[in-house]
Amino acid sequence: MNTTEAPTLTRKDFQSDQEVRWCPGCGDYAILAAVQQVFPELGIPREKFVIVSGIGCSSRFPYYMNTYGFHTIHGRAPAVATGIKMTRPDLDVWVVTGDGDALSIGGNHLIHTLRRNVNVKILLFNNRVYGLTKGQYSPTSELGKRTKSTPHGSVDFPFNPLNIAIGAGATFVARSVDVFIPHLKAVLKRAAEHKGSAFVEVMQNCNIYNDKAFAALTDKTGRQQNGLYLEHGKPLVFGDNKDKGLRFTGTDFEVIELGNGKSADDCLVWDEEHANPSLAFQMASISTGDGLGDFPVPLGVLRAVDAPTYDAGVIDQIDELTTARPQTLDQLIHGTDTWTVDAGGNVHRGAN
């Protein structure tokens, strides 16, 4: 296959000629811009990118990227992406999905793709609502939410997407926010560099059906007061003036006010590479993600560990056996037990 040497690419190289048809003000625009800015920085030729999506507002994403793209069916993008990556390891495969697509109809494919550690990057745009079908509650909608399908309030307990990913054994789990552009770009870059399944939850505002769902996190004061920016090897401090921190009691996280004898030294030092996923799970659990609880919203990389990928395992096995057991098609067709009928009608065991 012919491939070009990676030329210097720019954001423009990744913009397709298609008119972007998300609602004005949709958080997806910011995410699209961030991806178009990050891709040229990865040193990968444009023709090597494949973006696979399912169904929903977020899943229109591939049409707007000037790469190879596949807008598949509801919930199945991880399955299609797995087939691509298993057979074409040279390609850089990204899945774009939403909270309904990935966690409701496609939950099975998501967990199994993460479990296998298929080397694909999964971006889950979480706006906590069904947008394309015009405003029903989703598996991440908060309890009590009133929507068209829950006029009296939802009694349906929501998922925490990060915990689904961690529970499924994902080797890279991170979270960012549509409007936190530099942070989002940094997280996307980390995901791109990870070898194995990378799961990124992007909090995304749907200004039509669930406006300001993350306002407590994204407004001017919320960014500092309610965002916990995880950094590997750094203590867990947050707040306007880095005046708060998170201590780990051995069973739980607790918020402590820094000063008065308490310092960053009293806070847990974040370890995204911790072998046991329990701590990442517990970290993900401190907040539902909207910034409204007693705890800040963890953002950044919760977990990043090295593990063999499924696709490499499959390909290694094929390569190994192809070398170890050379066989012709003719030999395969013949099998082991044959008999031959000669022109005289005599039968003898074996081939001619």
Added chain:
Amino acid sequence: MTLPIAGQTDAGKAAEATVSDVVIRFAGDSGDGMQLTGTQFTNTSALIGNDLSTLPDFPAEIRAPAGTLPGVSAFQVRIADHDIHTPGDAPDVLVAMNPAALKANLRDLRDNGVIIVNTDEFTPRNLKRAGYESNPLEDDSLNAFRLYQVALTTMTRRALEESELDVRSKDRCKNFLALGMIYWLFSRPLEPTIDWLRVKFRRRPEIAEANVKVMKAGWNFCDITDAFQVRYDVEPAKLEPGTYRSIHGNSALAIGLVAASRRSGLPLFLGAYPITPASDVLHELATYKHFGVTTYQAEDEIAAVCAAIGASFGGNLGVSCSSGPGIALKAEGINLAVMVELPLVICNIQRGGPSTGLPTKTEQADLLQVMFGRNNESPVPVIAASSPANCFDTALEAVRMATAYMTPVILLSDGYIANGAEPWRIPEVEELPDLRVDFHQNAEGFMPYMRDERTLARPWAIPGTPGLEHRIGGLEKEDVTGNVNYEPENHDHMVRLRAEKVARIVNDIPDLEVDGPQSGKLLVLGWGSTLGAITGAVNQARADGLTVSRAHLWHINPFPRNLGDVLDRFERVLVPEMNLGQLALLLRGRYLKDIETYSKVEGKPFTRDEILHRIEQMAGEANQK
């Protein structure tokens, strides 16, 4: 045929008789190894050069309670010195390892047929389990048959007196005692099975040798005692010169897919989820990794087909294999492949239904499902294999259509031919169709939905090709550009275009051939696995002096170009189907021809005689007019 009770006699030896055709059924508990015993007898007979046909019949439960009727597993094999088409309507010989096996199979046995029973299992407890009120070996109920009572378990233990194996392991060899006896009775050599045992159990030689010993004991028991008065032989069939092997349908399908992969230059990717009776295709292809085959046991049927679509997008030969319930789940994925126009082969190894139905039994009732079981106008080529060996050619033809026309193709098989075996004349690799595929490379003027003038196929432009970056998806496409488009005229055009593309396949498929008179009173038309029974019945009807023609469909969508003409040339058309008339419905709708359906939905294939009787009945009606 009925086995003769007398033959040529040498002093002191059993009489010998040559028969042209014999049907043997091995029946026992699910754990008794009947499938293996039958397969060994089949393979040995194949190596002798007999024509043969097999019919395994086993329960859905892996080990139903021992000794009960639901737990009975049977394997029928017919061997002949001439060309045969079915595994036989009624066994001449029944090997019954316990009372339940006798009870479940006796009604099929030919009058005066041979029964060999393991008397050790005819205990009051087992008789009660099988629902016998009195011991059939002691009352007169088996008088119409030739009953041979053998203490198989006792003899097995005695043969292995010096073996170190525990009693349970020893008892598991008893099927080989029965096999040794049957080998003697039909004058077969033991060597092929001995060779097989020594390879199969090369890491546990004590098991191999115990089975060899027991099998020889069975043989010697017959040779030394006068248990049987007559011994039979079936001479080799006069098959066309060539090299042969015995092959199961699922195996022929798996090998056919590998052959198609090699001939097309496309690596094979199989996405599958375990399901009876299709799993053996996954199992077999999983052993062909050295041919560059990727097998993927997905989390579900949906993921299996979606991964195959992903593999096709990337330039592989994407295949998914399942049975009716799984095909139902794949419908949306198949429809995606219709819309994005990617090659894909979906194999449906049909079984009894609806719902979970009869997992281990055969039926051909998914025809309308694969034709129409997707939302909206969703044309998909359909091709049906007609015999175990034919699965090989069918796989190649399915791949040809998929890649030449950039379309998903459905390949129908069923439990009967999937698990049945027959001799297969092995083709030369050079004789196989050339399926080479060229991926689109030229960026100049490239549009993802531009089309080949003749086939209407769109270009296969795979990721990684510079300058061909494009997006595909399930939303309606604008003609040529492939951009998302909701305009009414474009949609109408695209719906017709997709239909026309599949219809054009008719241009390179063979016309339907009629066997026998090209016009006349009666045509028996079939599709799929009914080929053997129909051929046998029509040949017999002709031998009996009736005039009847026969044809068999391979391509079902599109139908061969001359099908309408063929139907018009006959006064009556009989379509035997293992469903309630699905092909007949398609034919009536397409050709406005009155089709007479002969339905059977028992989870079992047609017997030759069932179809023969229907032909005779129709001939009788014609005479009365």
